[in-house]
Amino acid sequence: xxxxxxxxxxxxxxxxxNLRGALMAARAFASTDHPLLAHIIPxxxxxxxxxxxxxxxxxxSPVPIEEMYHRVDKLGALGTSVVTISGGxxxxxxxxxxxxxxxxxxxxxxxxxxNGYLLVAERIQRLNRAGLEWLQISIDNVxxxxxxxxxxxxxxxxxxxLAEHADFHVNIxxxxxSGITHPQDALTIGKRAVExxxxxxxxxxxxxxxxxxxxxxxxxxxxxEMKSLxxxxxxxxxxxxxxxxxxxxxxxxxxxxxxxxxICEDGLVHYCSQQxxxxxxxxxxxxxxxxxxxxxxxxxxxxxxxxxxxxxxxxFDTWRAPQHAAPAAIAAGASNGLVQIK
Numbered sequence: 021x022x023x024x025x026x027x028x029x030x031x032x033x034x035x036x037x038n039l040r041g042a043l044m045a046a047r048a049f050a051s052t053d054h055p056l057l058a059h060i061i062p063x064x065x066x067x068x069x070x071x072x073x074x075x076x077x078x079x080x081s082p083v084p085i086e087e088m089y090h091r092v093d094k095l096g097a098l099g100t101s102v103v104t105i106s107g108g109x110x111x112x113x114x115x116x117x118x119x120x121x122x123x124x125x126x127x128x129x130x131x132x133x134x135n136g137y138l139l140v141a142e143r144i145q146r147l148n149r150a151g152l153e154w155l156q157i158s159i160d161n162v163x164x165x166x167x168x169x170x171x172x173x174x175x176x177x178x179x180x181x182l183a184e185h186a187d188f189h190v191n192i193x194x195x196x197x198s199g200i201t202h203p204q205d206a207l208t209i210g211k212r213a214v215e216x217x218x219x220x221x222x223x224x225x226x227x228x229x230x231x232x233x234x235x236x237x238x239x240x241x242x243x244x245e246m247k248s249l250x251x252x253x254x255x256x257x258x259x260x261x262x263x264x265x266x267x268x269x270x271x272x273x274x275x276x277x278x279x280x281x282x283i284c285e286d287g288l289v290h291y292c293s294q295q296x297x298x299x300x301x302x303x304x305x306x307x308x309x310x311x312x313x314x315x316x317x318x319x320x321x322x323x324x325x326x327x328x329x330x331x332x333x334x335x336f337d338t339w340r341a342p343q344h345a346a347p348a349a350i351a352a353g354a355s356n357g358l359v360q361i362k
Contacts, residue, residue: 033187037153040129044101048279048336052315053308054099056333058281059106059293062088062113068135070160070168075293076108083285085115089122091287094303096126098311100281104131104329106293108285111138117150124151131155135170136178144185154189155182158223162205172209183216190218194246196239203239210249222246224264224326235265260331269323273343275334277314281306291319292327318343 048056062083066076083091095103103123110116111134123130132147136157147155159175160168182190192213194206206222213220222243224235235243243265260270276282276291277299283289287303289310290296301310315337325331 030187034189037129037189044129045336048101048333052279052337052341053311055095055101055281055311056279056336057102057104057329058095058100058283059104059329060088060091060095060283061107061285062105062110062116062119064108064285065112066107066109066135067112067137068109068169070170072167075106080108080285082113082115083287085118087287088115088119091283091303092119092122092126092128094306095281095283096128098306098308100128102129102131104133106133109135109138111143117146120147120150120152129153133158136175139178139181141181141185144181148185148187152188154191155186156191156193158193158195159209160195160205161202162208165201167201172205172212176212179212179216179218183218191221192218193221193223195223196235196243196246203236203242206242206246210246214249220246220249222261223328224261235267240265261326261328264326270325270331272322272331273334273338273341274319274322274325274330275315275337276319276330277317278311279315279333279337280330292330294327295319295321316341316343317346320346 044056047054064075064077064080065082066073066078069076069078092103105116105119105123110132113119120130120132130150130152131154132152133156136159157175157179158170159172160170162172164171164174179192192209194209194213196203196206210220210222224243243261260272263270274291276295277289280292281289281303282292282296283303284296288296289299289301289303289306291298291314299310299314319325
């Protein structure tokens with residue numbers, strides 16, 4: 021059990037995070053000319069090889085730190101609210117703490133998505149000192165299998181270390197859907213997360229193009245039971261998943277390329293991790309004209325999309341600014357799921 025001093029420190033940090041989040045949400049409603057969330061990739065390499073994942077390799081070098089600084093500063097100049105560091109496995113970047121500090125120096129919220137394998141007490145404490153504000157680990161099963169090694173059996177000791185040492189918010193995301201053999205594992209994982217004092221969410225695994233695969237009857241039951249474990253906040257607006265669970269399309273205005281940016285290791289802006297290649301513009305030259313264009317551009321892949329972070333940020337603008345058809349080249353890609361992963 022945390023000491024009183026640690027509990028008070030964590031409570032103060034939580035209140036500060038919530039206040040910053042509320043202010044950024046208010047700004048999001050007031051203005052549409054800035055990104056709300058950017059995912060940035062400091063290294064494509066990963067120490068795991070989950071069979072459903074198309075976001076990693078086993079050889080790429082880390083992006084040089086000076087280049088990461090330039091990209092973070094550019095996101096700050098665009099007025100970005102939240103920057104989440106992803107991968108690959110971002111903890112493989114040797115100067116990750118400096119990237120986090122740079123995000124905070126630009127007055128942006130700093131997040132991290134990791135598989136958790138490289139977390140030890142000293143590493144967690146370094147993340148505290150760097151100013152990390154939230155961290156997410158997705159755990160796919162209770163026991164490792166041929167699909168995924170991100171199992172509760174392997175990671176539970178890491179979760180205990182986070183519960184003891186982390187001053188940042190921790191969310192544990194369990195999954196159902198394509199490739200997951202035992203969907204009931206999601207409940208075991210979610211309940212363990214709540215037991216340790218973390219928030220718990222559930223994701224529906226998409227196919228290789230980020231598109232939905234309907235859940236089976238047992239998967240839908242698990243999904244609805246898991247929803248009752250989730251702690252509500254503006255960062256987990258996910259009613260759209262109810263349609264996904266039933267295999268139904270969503271009617272929404274995807275604001276990828278505007279309110280949400282995915283910046284790959286090469287420094288290019290993409291719609292999301294599953295639509296790499298569109299628009300494929302260097303972040304260095306990205307302007308508010310690009311944001312305005314993509315804000316108003318309809319995405320052909322949107323109805324069957326399962327990429328939750330894009331859904332969540334787009335909710336801020338669901339009631340305004342109708343979109344128009346995509347340019348011809350993108351529209352042609354949309355007929356095949358709009359996938360151009362490079």
